Structures are given as C-alpha cells and as structure tokens.
C-alpha cells in the first residue's frame with residue numbers, strides 16, 4: 191500500500207492548477223508514495239488553516255509558507271527543518287547550488303535551509319510595448335521620475351489608463367525598500383533580533399507613497415478594482431491599462447490572457463534618481479515540513495522535494511508559471527536549452543537579473559519580522575484609507591507603523607527569551 195501524505199498550498203487559479211500538476215507528476219513518477227495536494231486559498235489563509243489544524247492534529251506533512259512567514263514557522267517549534275529532513279533521509283542536496291538571495295531568505299544564522307525553496311519570484315513592472323510605441327518610446331523607464339514622465343505622455347496622448355494601481359505591501363513597501371537599500375525595520379529588518387522596530391514611515395517609502403497618491407490624483411494611475419472591478423493584472427492583460435506591477439509568477443498567465451492581442455514586456459522596478467540599485471528580494475513561498483508525522487511520510491516528503499529539485503521539474507515549473515528556477519543547476523539547464531531566448535519565455539530572466547543585481551546586503555537579505563502577514567494587512571488597510579481620502583500618506587504610514595510595532599511587541603512577548611535560529 192502506498193504511503194499517503196498531504197501538502198497544503200496557498201495558490202489558486204492558474205498557479206494553483208500548476209501546483210496540482212507538480213503533484214500529479216510526482217505521483218505518476220513512482221508508485222511508493224501518494225501526495226495529496228490541497229489548495230487552501232491564498233498564502234495567508236493557508237498559514238491560518240495550518241495553525242488551526244495543529245490544534246486538532248489534522249495538519250498536513252508539508253505546507254507552502256509565504257516568504258514572510260519564515261520567522262513565524264521557524265519559531266513555532268512545529269517545523270522539521272528541510273536541511274535536517276533531507277540529511278536524516280540520506281538525500282545529498284547541493285545546498286550551494288541555490289541562488290544566494292533565495293538560500294539566505296530561508297536559512298538560519300548558520301546558513302542551513304529550514305524550508306525547501308520552490309516557487310520563487312520577485313516583483314516586476316509589466317509594460318505595454320505597443321502603448322509605448324504610440325508615444326515614440328521603446329524602452330521601459332529605469333527611474334520613477336521617468337516612469338512619471340511616461341504616464342504623463344500616455345495620458346496626454348489620450349490613454350485613459352496609463353497604469354492600474356492597487357496597494358501592495360509586497361511591491362510598494364517590501365520590494366521597493368529592497369531595491370532602494372532602505373530599511374523596513376531596525377535590526378536589519380529583524381534578522382538581528384525580535385526587538386526590531388518599524389521605520390518604513392521615515393524612509394524613501396514615505397516619499398513613494400506620496401508620489402503614488404499624487405499620481406492617482408492627477409489621473410495617471412487608476413484604481414482599477416474600484417473603477418471597474420478588474421484586478422490590475424486583468425486590466426493590463428485586457429489592454430486597458432498600459433502598466434501594472436506584480437509578480438513574475440504571473441508571466442505565463444498574462445501570456446495566455448494577452449495572446450496575440452498586443453506586444454508587452456516586463457522590466458525591473460524603477461528606482462528614484464540618485465539611487466544605487468540593489469537586489470530585489472525573493473518572493474513567493476517555500477515548502478515547510480511539519481512535526482508529528484511518520485517516518486515514511488517524511489521520506490515521501492523528502493522524495494517530493496528531491497523530485498521538485500530536478501532540472502526537468504524546474505523546467506516544467508518555469509514554463510507553466512513565471513517563477514524562476516531556484517538553483518544554478520536549474521537555471522543553467524534552461525539557459526542551455528535556449529529557454530530565455532525567445533518569447534513567450536524571454537523576459538522571465540529579468541526577474542533573476544533583479545534578484546541578483548547586487549550582492550545581498552544586511553538590508554536586502556529579506557524580512558524577519560514576526561506576524562508580517564498581519565503587518566501587511568495593517569499597511570494595506572491604512573493605504574485604503576489614503577485612497578478613500580481619509581488620511582494623508584504620511585498619517586497612514588505613521589498609523590501603520592504604530593500598529594505594526596504593536597504586532598511585533600506581541601510576537602516578541604509570545605517568544606519571550608527565544609531568539610531566531
């Protein structure tokens with residue numbers, strides 16, 4: 191009889207279907223194990239459901255943990271660290287092959303990976319090349335100043351939606367801060383201690399949110415969800431808005447949505463003039479093995495991880511999504527096959543360029559702040575208050591920082607005396 195184990199993931203739609211496909215491929219590749227993969231909705235819900243399931247001992251063997259949940263999972267006492275899982279089951283993983291930006295994010299202070307990198311992304315600017323042609327341009331802006339200029343030119347040329355906008359902590363705060371080398375919190379964004387404090391209301395991020403508000407007021411950015419019910423991605427793919435900012439993960443979905451409709455591309459996030467661009471930070475999620483399972487189930491989990499790490503699996507995953515290969519081995523395999531040479535896959539390498547743009551610094555390593563999923567929610571609700579005209583960006587960011595610090599202090603008390611591994 192096959193050994194069965196569960197894997198809960200936090201993706202839906204096109205991406206969720208492709209996670210399911212990795213499970214089907216694994217099940218078809220061998221006859222000893224049967225992985226059962228269950229979508230839990232989005233990343234935040236997957237995490238929430240997993241915590242709730244622990245109480246009833248109904249939790250899965252593997253959970254897909256959103257990147258920022260790493261400290262919560264590491265301190266939970268309920269994780270079987272990936273490096274140990276693989277070692278205990280005799281799998282010889284070349285950990286050095288993982289891109290440093292990815293490995294750093296999921297590693298403890300001794301450089302050992304606690305989760306298995308899987309769906310790694312970063313934020314990109316999606317731009318409509320045909321719309322640019324209409325204003326005599328053929329390159330994506332590298333600075334926010336130039337971006338504003340492009341928006342203005344598009345509007346003047348009669349474009350009704352130069353860009354769609356929806357507040358995204360991941361793009362506007364987290365990735366933005368990384369590429370500008372600006373801190374989100376003290377203590378190197380939490381890596382150096384649970385007593386970190388939020389500073390995002392005092393950095394270049396505050397200027398950025400003021401600029402975004404001004405662009406909205408000037409009709410350069412349209413809040414699509416409010417105006418048409420469309421997501422910024424759908425509005426872009428429908429040719430309605432000339433830009434949107436989002437994960438490279440959706441590159442394949444956008445490819446399918448746009449079809450032959452128009453020419454488009456992705457570019458690295460702009461930076462403000464005078465900024466020395468830094469690496470962006472890995473987004474997406476990684477796979478965490480949880481406590482309380484049988485040794486056979488753990489062996490199955492390790493086999494699945496080993497299966498995902500194969501270059502052929504990396505090729506499958508990068509083809510059907512936009513996620514990047516997580517190892518040098520996977521990347522080299524794709525490069526040798528000419529994967530990035532032609533559309534529709536050409537462009538996806540820009541995510542890797544962004545992630546590896548500079549050596550990782552203490553401020554661009556990532557975020558190690560407790561309960562950051564809740565901090566994201568606070569930031570978002572404060573930004574909604576800006577969009578509805580109730581607060582200025584600075585007031586909203588000050589309030590978001592205050593509430594976030596309360597969340598951090600609560601987390602610190604929960605793990606009183608404990609330190610991050």
Ligand SMILES: O=P(O)(O)OC[C@H](O)CO
Nearest residue numbers: 256311360437439473474
């Ligand atoms: O859409 P994804 O999977 O690239 O994830 C984006 C962010 O990292 C979510 O935290």
